[in-house]
Amino acid sequence: xxxxxxxxxxxxxxxxxxxxxxxxxxxxxxxxxxxxxxxxxxxxxxxxxxxxxxxxxxxxxxxxxxxxxxxxxxxxxxxxxxxxxxxxxxxxxxxxxxxxxxxxxxxxxxxxxxxxxxxxxxxxxxxxxxxxxxxxxxxxxxxxxxxxxxxxxxxxxxxxxxxxxxxxxxxxxxxxxxxxxxxxxxxxxxxxxxxxxxxxxxxxxxxxxxxxxxxxxxxxxxxxxxxxxxxxxxxxxxxxxxxxxxxxxxxxxxxxxxxxxxxxxxxxxxxxxxxxxxxxxxxxxxxxxxxxxxxxxxxxxxxxxxxxxxxxxxxxxxxxxxxxxxxxxxxxxxxxxxxxxxxxxxxxxxxxxxxxxxxxxxxxxxxxxxxxxxxxxxxxxxxxxxxxxxxxxxxxxxxxxxxxxxxxxxxxxxxxxxxxxxxxxxxxxxxxxxxxxxxxxxxxxxxxxxxxxxxxxxxxxx
Amino acid sequence: xxxxxxxxxxxxxxxxxxxxxxxxxxxxxxxxxxxxxxxxxxxxxxxxxxxxxxxxxxxxxxxxxxxxxxxxxxxxxxxxxxxxxxxxxxxxxxxxxxxxxxxxxxxxxxxxxxxxxxxxxxxxxxxxxxxxxxxxxxxxxxxxxxxxxxxxxxxxxxxxxxxxxxxxxxxxxxxxxxxxxxxxxxxxxxxxxxxxxxxxxxxxxxxxxxxxxxxxxxxxxxxxxxxxxxxxxxxxxxxxxxxxxxxxxxxxxxxxxxxxxxxxxxxxxxxxxxxxxxxxxxxxxxxxxxxxxxxxxxxxxxxxxxxxxxxxxxxxxxxxxxxxxxxxxxxxxxxxxxxxxxxxxxxxxxxxxxxxxxxxxxxxxxxxxxxxxxxxxxxxxxxxxxxxxxxxxxxxxxxxxxxxxxxxxxxxxxxxxxxxxxxxxxxxxxxxxxxxxxxxxxxxxxxxxxxxxxxxxxxxxx
Numbered sequence: 008x009x010x011x012x013x014x015x016x017x018x019x020x021x022x023x024x025x026x027x028x029x030x031x032x033x034x035x036x037x038x039x040x041x042x043x044x045x046x047x048x049x050x051x052x053x054x055x056x057x058x059x060x061x062x063x064x065x066x067x068x069x070x071x072x073x074x075x076x077x078x079x080x081x082x083x084x085x086x087x088x089x090x091x092x093x094x095x096x097x098x099x100x101x102x103x104x105x106x107x108x109x110x111x112x113x114x115x116x117x118x119x120x121x122x123x124x125x126x127x128x129x130x131x132x133x134x135x136x137x138x139x140x141x142x143x144x145x146x147x148x149x150x151x152x153x154x155x156x157x158x159x160x161x162x163x164x165x166x167x168x169x170x171x172x173x174x175x176x177x178x179x180x181x182x183x184x185x186x187x188x189x190x191x192x193x194x195x196x197x198x199x200x201x202x203x204x205x206x207x208x209x210x211x212x213x214x215x216x217x218x219x220x221x222x223x224x225x226x227x228x229x230x231x232x233x234x235x236x237x238x239x240x241x242x243x244x245x246x247x248x249x250x251x252x253x254x255x256x257x258x259x260x261x262x263x264x265x266x267x268x269x270x271x272x273x274x275x276x277x278x279x280x281x282x283x284x285x286x287x288x289x290x291x292x293x294x295x296x297x298x299x300x301x302x303x304x305x306x307x308x309x310x311x312x313x314x315x316x317x318x319x320x321x322x323x324x325x326x327x328x329x330x331x332x333x334x335x336x337x338x339x340x341x342x343x344x345x346x347x348x349x350x351x352x353x354x355x356x357x358x359x360x361x362x363x364x365x366x367x368x369x370x371x372x373x374x375x376x377x378x379x380x381x382x383x384x385x386x387x388x389x390x391x392x393x394x395x396x397x398x399x400x401x402x403x404x405x406x407x408x409x410x411x412x413x414x415x416x417x418x419x420x421x422x423x424x425x426x427x428x429x430x431x432x433x434x435x436x437x438x439x440x441x442x443x444x445x446x447x448x449x450x451x452x453x454x455x456x457x458x459x460x461x462x463x464x465x466x467x468x469x
Numbered sequence: 470x471x472x473x474x475x476x477x478x479x480x481x482x483x484x485x486x487x488x489x490x491x492x493x494x495x496x497x498x499x500x501x502x503x504x505x506x507x508x509x510x511x512x513x514x515x516x517x518x519x520x521x522x523x524x525x526x527x528x529x530x531x532x533x534x535x536x537x538x539x540x541x542x543x544x545x546x547x548x549x550x551x552x553x554x555x556x557x558x559x560x561x562x563x564x565x566x567x568x569x570x571x572x573x574x575x576x577x578x579x580x581x582x583x584x585x586x587x588x589x590x591x592x593x594x595x596x597x598x599x600x601x602x603x604x605x606x607x608x609x610x611x612x613x614x615x616x617x618x619x620x621x622x623x624x625x626x627x628x629x630x631x632x633x634x635x636x637x638x639x640x641x642x643x644x645x646x647x648x649x650x651x652x653x654x655x656x657x658x659x660x661x662x663x664x665x666x667x668x669x670x671x672x673x674x675x676x677x678x679x680x681x682x683x684x685x686x687x688x689x690x691x692x693x694x695x696x697x698x699x700x701x702x703x704x705x706x707x708x709x710x711x712x713x714x715x716x717x718x719x720x721x722x723x724x725x726x727x728x729x730x731x732x733x734x735x736x737x738x739x740x741x742x743x744x745x746x747x748x749x750x751x752x753x754x755x756x757x758x759x760x761x762x763x764x765x766x767x768x769x770x771x772x773x774x775x776x777x778x779x780x781x782x783x784x785x786x787x788x789x790x791x792x793x794x795x796x797x798x799x800x801x802x803x804x805x806x807x808x809x810x811x812x813x814x815x816x817x818x819x820x821x822x823x824x825x826x827x828x829x830x831x832x833x834x835x836x837x838x839x840x841x842x843x844x845x846x847x848x849x850x851x852x853x854x855x856x857x858x859x860x861x862x863x864x865x866x867x868x869x870x871x872x873x874x875x876x877x878x879x880x881x882x883x884x885x886x887x888x889x890x891x892x893x894x895x896x897x898x899x900x901x902x903x904x905x906x907x908x909x910x911x912x913x914x915x916x917x918x919x920x921x922x923x924x925x926x927x928x929x930x931x
Contacts, residue, residue, distance in 0.1 A: 011621055011689070030721040031689065032892050050688030051621050078686075078892040080721070105721070106863070106893035114891075129680075129884040130891065132687035141684070145624040152614050159473055159513050162607040166922045167629070167696050168642075168711050170929045180630075180666070181649065182642045182673065184700040190652055191660040198653040204642070204700055204710065205929040211644065218591075218922055218931065222603070224540075225594035226512030227473070227493065233696065234629050238646040238666055248666065249630050259492040259542070259567070401568070422591040422931055429576075429592065430494050430540040431568035460628045460680055467632045467667040469680065469884055 013051035015085065019095050027097060028082040029056060030105070032133065036073040038062050045073060045099075047081065050132075053139055053286035057091070058083070060099040068102050076114060076133065078106035121456050128460050128469050136294065139287040140457055143280065144445055146287075150279035151232060151253055151441075154272060160255060161226040164233060165215025170207055171419060178238040179210040180248075211236035216436060217370070217423055219256040220399060223434055224426050230255040232441070240464050244453040247442065249462040256436035262372075262381045262398045265435040266358050269385055269394050270311045272439075273356070277307040280448050287449075296450025303448065305355065306387065312353040315361045316379065319344075322352055339366045340384075345391040357386045369409045371397040372433075383437070390447050396437025403427040475513035477547065481557050489559060490544040491518060492567070494595065498535040500524050507535060507561075509543065512594075515601055515748035519553070520545070522561035530564050538576060538595065540568035583918050590922050590931050598756065601749040602919055605742065605911055608749075610903070612741035613694060613715055616734060622717060623688040626695060627677025632669055633881060640700040641672040642710075673698035678898060679832070679885055681718040682861060685896055686888050692717040694903070702926050706915040709904065711924040718898035724834075724843045724860045727897040728820050731847055731856050732773045734901075735818070739769040742910050749911075758912025765910065767817065768849065774815040777823045778841065781806075784814055801828045802846075807853035819848045831871045833859040834895075845899070852909050858899025865889040 009028045010018075031049030038044070045058040058081050060066045066083070073079070083099040114130055124131040131137045155162065168182055184204045200207050215231035222229040235252045255268065280288060281303065292299045314322075323334040323344055328351075332341040340348075340359070349357050361379040364371070371380035385394035400406045406427055410420055417424070445457045455461040460469045471490050472480075493511030500506070507520040520543050522528045528545070535541070545561040576592055586593040593599045617624065630644055646666045662669050677693035684691040697714045717730065742750060743765065754761045776784075785796040785806055790813075794803040802810075802821070811819050823841040826833070833842035847856035862868045868889055872882055879886070907919045917923040922931045 013621060030894075032686075050623065050690075076892040078720075078894045105895075106889075106891075108891045112891045129683040129887060132684055133892075138687065141625065141688070142623055144626070145618075148624050148626075149614055149618045152611055156607075156611045159475060161512065161604055162610050163603065163921050164606070164610075164696075164713060166711060166924060166931075168698075168924045168929060178646065180644045180646055182644055183649065184640070184642055185649070187643065187645065187647070187649070187652065188660045190649065191655070192657050193653070194657060195654050198650045204702070204926060205924070206927040207929065209929055221591040221931075222594055222921065224494075225600065226603070228512075234626075236630075240666070249628060251626060259540075425591060427568075429568075429570045429574045430538040430595075432492075432540045433567075459625050459684065462628060462630045462667070464666060465668040467630060467669065467671055469628070469683075 011051035012047070012049050012054065012056045015056060015095065016052065016054060019085075022085050023087055023095070025085055026082060026100075027085045028080065029058075029097065030080045031056075031078070033073050033075055033077040033079060035075065043067065045079070045081075047079065048138070050138065050142075053135075053142070053290055054093070057088075057093050057096040058099050058102075059096050060102060066099045066102055068104055072107065073104070074108050074110075074112065076108040076112050077104060079103060080105055121453065125455055125461070126468075132459070135290065137456075139290045140445075140449060140451060141459065143284050143287045143449055144457060146284050147276065147280065147445060147448065148232075148441070150276060150283070154275055154279075155228075155230045155255065158228065160228040160230045161222065163215070163219055163222040163226075163229045163231050165212065165218040165231040165254075167212050167234065167236075168205075168209050169212045170205065170209055171217070172210070179213060180236050180238045182209045182211060213237060214252065214438060215254055216256065216438065219254055219436065220423070220426055220434065223256040223258040223436070224430065224432065227258045228255070229257075242464055244455075245443070245446075247454050247458060247461055247463055250454070250458065251441035253439045253441055253444075254436060256434065258432045258434045260398075260435045261433050262360065262383060262435060265396055265398065265437060266313070266360075266383055269358070269383070269396065269437055270356075273385070273387075273394070274307050276444065276448065277303050281307070291450045299450040302388065309355040311356045311358060311385075313358040313360065314348075316340075316359055316363065317361070319348055319359050323347065326351075337363050337365065342391040345384075345386045346389070349386045349388045349391075355388065359384050359386060367397070369413045369415065370399050370406070372400045373405055373409075381435075387447060390443070393443055393447055394437050394439050396435065398433065398435040401427055401431050401433050403431075473513035474509070474511050474516065474518045477518060477557065478514065478516060481547075481549075484547050485549055485557065487547055488544060488562075489547045490542065491520075491559065492542045493518075493540070495535050495537055495539040495541060497537065505529065507541070507543075509541065510600070512600065512604075515597075515604070515752055516555070519550075519555050519558040520561050520564075521558050522564060528561045528564055530566050534569065535566070536570050536572075536574065538570040538574050539566060541565060542567055583915065587917055587923070588930075594921070597752065599918075601752045602907075602911060602913060603921065605746050605749045606907055606919060608746050609738065609742065609907060609910065610694075612738060612745070613903075616737055616741075617690075617692045617717065620690070622690040622692045623684065625677070625681055625684040625688075625691045625693050627674065627680040627693040627716075629674050629696065629698075630667075630671050631674045632667065632671055633679070634672070641675060642698050642700045644671045644673060675699060676714065676900065677716055678718065678900065681716055681898065682885070682888055682896065685718040685720040685898070686892065686894065689720045690717070691719075704926055706917075707905070707908075709916050709920060709923055709925055712916070712920065713903035715901045715903055715906075716898060718896065720894045720896045722860075722897045723895050724822065724845060724897060727858055727860065727899060728775070728822075728845055731820070731845070731858065731899055732818075735847070735849075735856070736769055738906065738910065739765050743769070753912045761912040764850065771817040773818045773820060773847075775820040775822065776815075778802075778821055778825065779823070781810060781821050785809065788813075799825050799827065804853040807846075807848045808851070811848045811850045811853075817850065821846050821848060829859070831875045831877065832861050832868070834862045835867055835871075843897075849909060852905070855905055855909055856899050856901050858897065860895065860897040863889055863893045863895050865893075
């Protein structure tokens, strides 16, 4: 019977002494006079399966060129190997080379730098590290959906194409089907958007939040989980032009309710990875980030701390720590400040709440002090901000004043204001960058290494 | 305790005679001298909850203006009502208006046309029909992920931004951060893409398939599920500029294996909807599409038929049926032909295989007859094509000949060809339009009515 390697390890007892067919790729191969060993991977789990064959028999491959990367199909008896590293092995009775490789195959056994492997984004998922990364990515994606599904959240597919502007969240890409070459070649003229696909300028969304708010007022608890885009020319290890965001939005919910959700979400994601990706986590802990497992366990079992922005600024000012960026009420916290608070002050995850209105988005709910808003960031040790959210301004008059103060068009936000006009509720939501979460859970240090085919300035290969 | 209406119906026995708080929106309200009735919805299920209160008491709202759409919070005893339509009701002891509505609220009790409701995309999810549509959409999205997750498929988030051209799948949107107004205003010149974000033209992907093929050669079974884009100026009930696609891709898999997967997938999606969205399905069957439940049951329990394109053409030619479009070997099947085959010839779902090479994409595997390719479409009664897929050309020489014959650049597809050079396998995959599947499962007739905020030519509101 056909089985994946994950099946074989999961159901080893039932499959022992059975004739099994496996398909996959050669990870390593060595052969002596009397016996040959193949470590086979098929992407179903982090572990490989050991295949044992007798050279010179029918069971051995015709040309015996089983270079790393060769696609093979093998059948044989699954036997127990209590003395060996692996609990079982396959005693091969038939072996077929399905797809050979030659000496030009760029992934030989030696270790390659992550930077080099980025130039091989189509092949790097075959390496141990990227097997772990992208299997974890898939598991985590499913865990996110399951988390919200089990709690009765309705997934809303918010639009990617949007006519609204950035809302201060960052530079946007423009989307068009105008012929740009023709446009450049023509005499000077005013741009005629009536000829464009949507009859007006269109952009790629930087967030699904505003649309999700509309759905929260029909389904109470909703979330979106899709790609978002920033046209920012920043070549850092934490920024990509295309990344996925998770954005829950809850009606009848205030900042305290939101913080409880965020804490539970992070804790459950850690548990999901600990439970369902133990081998991958062990790999990351061994090869990528030594303290990873301990750090995640600490966060999962720790209390999450909480302080206001006012308190955070006071602590930073009194710290005497030589920060590179200035600390003062009214300035945003930089990563160095965030890490000082989590790593040195509270020694664990920290919610910072109630930021100055001037440094936050127009839709955040104004507090009674008339200078701060009901915003919250979750900071985690070693990383900094991982979640940003807020209670939304549900009071129509205050929202409209904010729109005006920010020079935004009341007409463009008419529909958004309607949510306050008709059956509005106190409501709140947050956003998590999926890749940031994945980096946090894997210890991978560069966002380019957790995205299958990353898009960054000047790079759009594959 | 707080409970959702779905919780209340699911756990009614445990919650009876308890004090419960519910939050939601007034669907209907009528009050007499001695008693008032509110039907409350909270988006958690298709059914509403009946609230009963005594006018003139503390439990009644102060101004008693409980117009449709009002957001309320109500607490009271949950009691059994064996004689009534609903098994339970809430005897209100406290009722609070959280967010009022006024007479300008556009969703009054009377029925509105779907066309009118499209102009209220931010409010329509509050109506019965769109509650059902978007809850079904969410359930189906989760069922898709669960289906592949349970079968060991790795989800790959294929890129949305791409430098490759359409591969014949349709018109693409261009993505840029050049200043188009400045470009139009300048003297005639050649377009300088080195100034654009990626240093070269970039588009929105029409499919994730080619990238998924790379991951299938590392994880064997993978799928992508994300937004795709077509800049086609077609104003039909079945086309949108932005829609979601499900694309599984399997290594070590031929056309027969792919067909088995497609059949199982469709069957399991029907079962998921029948099991987990029974109330929504009943609603659609009552209000939208009378034969829906019978049709889905028939497909779920039916054998799926299979014929080649050659056989299909022969049958259509012999049928004597007066088709609007011509039937001849070498021409593509039109929807009328597909429906004739499913509805009149086989009376059920039908796989048509082995289409002429000339009408299919370059990556499909050439058959031994040298004129057809190993393509497959799944046609279903009343709809036509719902799935399109193929075995992919894994033979490097044949793939390169096809690229050349199609005038495509070997350099651009170097990485794609690498998948054939290094450990390649026979492999296959299909694509399902998520919205088409949703229309099929709900009976909704216009794609604009199954997308939260649809994008079609000249329309990008909200």
